[in-house]
Amino acid sequence: MQDEQCRPVKKLSARLPEASLAEAGRELARLRRLTAESAEIGEELSQVVAELRQVAAPPDEPFIFTPVLAENERLLRAIFRDCDDIKYRAFKAGQRQALLVYLNWMTDLTLLEKNVLETLMTPGQGGQVSVDPGALVNQFLTSASLTVTYQASEAIEAVMTGNALLLVDGIAEAFTIGTVKHVKRTVEGAKSEGVVRGPQDAFNETLSDNIVLIRRRTRDPNVKIRVLKLGERTKTAIALVYVANLVKPGLVEEVERRLNLIKVDSVILSTTVEEALSDHPWTPFPQAQVTERPETMVAAVYEGRVGIIVDNTPFSLIVPCTYANLLQSTDDYTARPTVASLIRLTRHASAFLAIYLPALYIAIVSFHPGMLPTTLAISIAELRARTPFPSLLEAVMMEILLEIFQEAIIRLPNKFAGAAGVVGGLVIGTTVVQAALVNPLLVVVIATTAIASYTMPSYHFSMALRSLRVPLLILASVLGLYGVMLGVLAITTHMCSLRSFGESYLGGTLDITLLEDWKDMLVRFPVKFLRARPKELGPQERTRMGGGHG
Template identity: 40%
Template structure:
């Protein structure tokens, strides 16, 4: 069975551009340096961090403007101002137009210089950390690349523990992040396309993919949805994720986010698209399906048997985190006859004196565990770990001693919490924690029948869910048996010779040979 192109069917093909997409008006620059400065000051509100440095070159007035704190001050002082002051005698230009050309070719020792002629073309680069140079008598300005490099250095990812593999994590600079991926995957077919999102913030957004591997419809759909994002500001990729996902009401994440360059490079070589946003270390991967959230880069760095065992434990952990409390509630409340006699007597003795039914017990302990987890995440790391461990032990012991909950319930909730920690994706783990409460209510209402009905409802939702047109449950349904080599069991690399079929890559072979 092959995936048809309808998997990548476009939604809302009659796209109406947002108002900010159709605005083309921009004030032309003047030949007078002073008029241009006054317009820029008026546009910015004459801020205190706007630096205006006036110069004279061959009796022609010039001016450099930039925002203090956004630029590399050393570069401006040594490569621009110093060069102009000390080496201007090397040029013979007395006409403003030829002077602008000589500045570009002879005096400015920077990597990137661009000529612009409108106020908007000056404003946005200056607010991004570049400098603008005006020459009196010329209607053009030079935009000089001078962005500052201050920021967090590349270090180990904070949200994804690295057991084996590169200990590099993305930072808040979009160019550093794309460079980290290029360093991992040096293919000339890697494509990076940049956009501006946010009507007011004008944040830099980039998509990265490998031309010749990714299906063109996926790239087109990603670009179309990004253009539909209409916000004043986009501080984090979570805003983009909510706008471009297929189903906003689904509890399941439809895009994967990561801080790891090796995960991104592995994704794009399969035929997926990475979405970068300036100002955040989290990168989105599209499309993302159910199985992606149970995979980790370490699965491929270890030998296949170890990787398969660890991945199988994750699937088991996902099952336990959703079903364990519900199964306990159903057995204790409705199906006592299914419990072995000795275990049933043991459970009955521990529940003696407990004033609440099993569902109330489970809700009390589950909510307490969620509160402890959230408190531990918000507190400083050293204190948070202590609160999470000590708080759970103390509250659990106190609750059992007070006769509020039974010891077996504390064990069930503890195992459930541990199983949740085995999941490599935080957002996917939260989704399963939400479903846990729904299954607990179903179990308390109808026992095993309620659990089965809830399970059927979740599966109906999953098989109808899409991620950029790709069915969320592939390769389970629709079934692509070739992709099962990298599903619950991670087959040896020598066997996995083809890229995932469900992505419909243009180049299907990742390793020569039949497979």
């Protein structure tokens, strides 16, 4: 016993070499490798299972529905994995098991309970549920919006839209029930197209509301609305609005063809659609009229044009688009014809000033002061003598300051926009002049140019005019009035060469063969004289009153 007690204590690894720390480390590393390999094998098995499930499905479908409810539920749960807002409600429809799948917070649960659960779970009725989908639709489901589908992609899209999906054991089809209910903005006034006397309701971000605003303004069955889906992932709804017996033949088909060419993951803004419809992507001028006013779209489709409403944005598009369309406003038709004509002519003059006024100032002051009255020329020379910079640099500085303040006012919250405008006015109008950095007359010219661009009914057209001022300033500073004339010719030629679905952007305004269209283009005649639709747009029925069914 003593010998055993006195025997020295040895390490475990001395008796069991496999218990050493080094060996334990090697085994741990081996375990980690096995774990990683198991995870990879599990992922590969999941892919194999997914592929096996798709064997019987068409190439564009994730799977096909089967008569076995449990299998359908497993497939749907795999598709909606990690989507915690997808809810599953299992219940007994008589002797059959049923399942409701819906998107929480976007589904009207009251309609779901009343039209589905209460109906199918009522004692005495549920036991009669048939495996025939037609009998189930006609006898038991009381929802007004109900569709039977066998395509899984349609069912998945319906759920993600806010509809409910009903599956019944023994039936290989799914039932989509219209129960969409989600948060949306109410119909409010237009933010970017203010009018004095026109309607005060405007488009919002919900496609169904926008279509209702169109239908409220016309009860014509010839007004057609065709809904498309764009975006490989977002499946954004796009509505084409047109009058079937007025629209130019082939126009709707061409619009639809161009829309189908859009191959992108997401369509979130109408700008994506606008760029796809543009014939000339590099021009600064908009080639689709952007509006958020329903009456503008209704008036456009009755001229033979096509409206495009994009879901999730209040800004809709109208094509074709010409220069004359962009300078028209709802207020032109609420004022007296003489007043409206004068205002419209003022807009045309403002469009010219918004582009060319600073360039004309630079050209005359730098190269042709003799064109000015003597007293004005002397006054300008005295003012120029106090400033250290050449006229071109002064004008560019003012343009940069103006653009900075415009962007600041747009991006700031409404509470700060007014203050920023006051600060901008003081900096541009007072401080810069008192510091003798800029000629006071140039400040007047730049301010006039800015105000002229603000008179444009289309904000996007106003931005196009703003983008052309600096190139013209450079031409004027190099070549004087010759440079300005070159700029005028280049811009006019470019606008005449632009085409919007075959229609000339500016050519119709200058085409003497379209003299009849000038009655509602350059000016606005009284309504009783506007008996024909614009010839330029090629409508099928030109008579606006007293003839045809247009």
